[in-house]
Amino acid sequence: MERDDTREGLHCLVTGATGYIGGRLVPELLVAGHRVRCLARSPDRLRDHPWANHAEVLGGDVTDAGSVARALEGVDVAYYLVHSMSSGKDFEETDRRAARIFAEQARAAGVRRIVHLSGLTPAGVPEDGLSPHLRSRAEVARILLDSGVPATVLRAAVVIGSGSASFEMLRYLTERLPVMVTPSWVRTRIQPVAVRDVLGALVGSARMPSHISRTFDVGGPDVLTYRQMMLRYATVAGLPRRVVLSLPFLTPGLSSHWVGLVTPVPASLARPLTESLRHEVVCHEHDISRYVAGPPAGPTGFDDAVRLALRRVREARVSTRWSSASVPGAPSDPLPTDPGWAGGSLYDDQRELAVDAPPGALWRVIEGIGGDNGWYSFPLAWAVRGCLDRLAGGVGLRRGRRDAAHLRVGDSLDFWRVEEIEPGRLLRLRAEMRLPGLAWLEMRVSTGADGRTRYRQRALFHPRGLLGQAYWWSVSPFHAIVFGGMARNIARAAASKAACAPGRAPAA
Known part of the structure; x- marks a missing residue:
């Protein structure tokens, strides 16, 4: 300082x-x-x-x-x-x-x-x-x-x-x-x-x-x-x-x-x-x-x-x-102790699951998401969203990914971009589809107090204006299907990878 x-x-x-x-x-x-x-x-x-x-x-x-x-x-x-x-x-x-x-x-x-x-x-x-x-x-x-x-x-x-x-x-x-x-x-x-x-x-x-x-x-x-x-x-x-x-x-x-x-x-x-x-x-x-x-x-x-x-x-x-952080940001920035209603609306869909796989297996699934591997949930919904984005002048799902197995900060990933990655722990994607606001998808790997692997998933949306508010509330009824299914399927895919790994017998 x-x-x-x-x-x-x-x-x-x-x-x-x-x-x-x-x-x-x-x-x-x-x-x-x-x-x-x-x-x-x-x-x-x-x-x-x-x-x-x-x-x-x-x-x-x-x-x-x-x-x-x-x-x-x-x-x-x-x-x-x-x-x-x-x-x-x-x-x-x-x-x-x-x-x-x-x-x-x-x-x-x-x-x-x-x-x-x-x-x-x-x-x-x-x-x-x-x-x-x-x-x-x-x-x-x-x-x-x-x-x-x-x-x-x-x-x-x-x-x-x-x-x-x-x-x-x-x-x-x-x-x-x-x-x-x-x-x-x-x-x-x-x-x-x-x-x-x-x-x-x-x-x-x-x-x-x-x-x-x-x-x-x-x-x-x-x-x-x-x-x-x-x-x-x-x-x-x-x-x-x-x-x-x-x-x-x-x-x-x-x-x-x-x-x-x-x-x-x-x-x-x-x-x-x-x-x-x-x-x-x-x-x-x-x-x-x-x-x-x-x-x-x-x-x-x-x-x-x-x-x-x-x-x-x-x-x-x-x-x-x-x-x-050891020093503050600019005086105009929000602080962690500001009231919950300060800083503008930030809508949050969170999912957390215990996973029957070691953290490494779960991370390999997360880092391999998108492109040919898909998004582990309701493929038709993702395809339709990609088509709508292209009709609106956006990038859609056509960009795929640079590498089939590994990601780095700045990589494009379908209609997302890698904003932050901590290998083995965190992947944060920023949406680049046409939206009335800003959106992120965050996936984390951790180990719980019981020693089991935990998967935490957050979808965040910062709306812009009344249209942004309307957008969130119009799509939120489908979050249980899209994001809930995504969390469950990622956990299953990690468990399957762990079960089929060399030296381990397949799960019954």
Whole structure:
């Protein structure tokens, strides 16, 4: 991990490290040369982060003064990145109490600076006119600024990055609805900001001059209505142009239920998001640039932020790189601890069987799949799918395979391509037939706790737009025949090969 050693690193505490921003901030602080301690109610949730072995993790809660005091010992900069997203009656009091405890303990511990990420509030709107969550965020910011510790409060509107609740709501609404009847808040002007720019401002704030204690607005270069954001998302994602109609009578409560129905974003989370969209949230100053260096190419535009959020969903959601990575991917990438509904839809058909054959025999069957050997399931269905693909301008099944027994990364295999191969363990194929989305077929060999060979098969599909959703649900009734039969027949073929191997008697 490369570090910036031009100046001595600071000791930073990050609260909310299990959240969207916190989980992405920690590796950025580490790369900048700082030492990082995390305070989390559920430390186990941080185990799968690529940076887990590079940061100190303490269990505790920001509403418990004792655990906050212990976490702040020896800390130079304290990042306060917690905020309740519940809709219960007491969430404002909980946020208020937690902020006061944190402010008091930071002052007692001699912390040099508090850094907080808050919500951008509209100019000229009194606090009692704000949504409950924006009002609470404004109050928390005020408590931290009044703590007696120099504080930097960054105020952002919609953060664009895979895993951000605001971005995921935008993603699903746009992808799933070619024609949208929407609430009036789609006409609200918003200044979205890329997550990488937010993280850059947070990291840079650690070294802000000690006499600075104030709020800063952070936003990207584009000011758009929510409707414009949906239309531009569709363009970047390669979707047909969307039709967006607004209805003024859809209240925030109805809007949240509508979002919960159309998208996997929970209604309890959608409500504070939609309530906040009633207000115009546009930056009124860009003073942060006086103290924190921005990206060399300037602030990230909306279209580029969306591209960054979409570009690696395939690798992050399908591959296993997170389990062995030592450094994080780009800030816009999904993380293993993001909610299950984040990162776009990924449909998954899994099959697992015990195989009466040694792992080597099973692997030989897997590596020999396709071409003249076929796909071990419903040959007519595969032939028809190949013909339909050729009629649609695709490659069909005519490519066969390069070698009858062996595969390597990049090989074409009928209408698939070998994306990854670990000899004896894993074969992952990426579909190259014409599809309204991205598809993979993954086959694994392992040995179970009982010593028996196990075969695991996964068919994955990442749909593009409503057509992709319709495609998956139209073919899913046949998966038991096609993919279920494939798994069973591969297991039988491996058992047959093992039984007929030299030195072994055929199975009875």
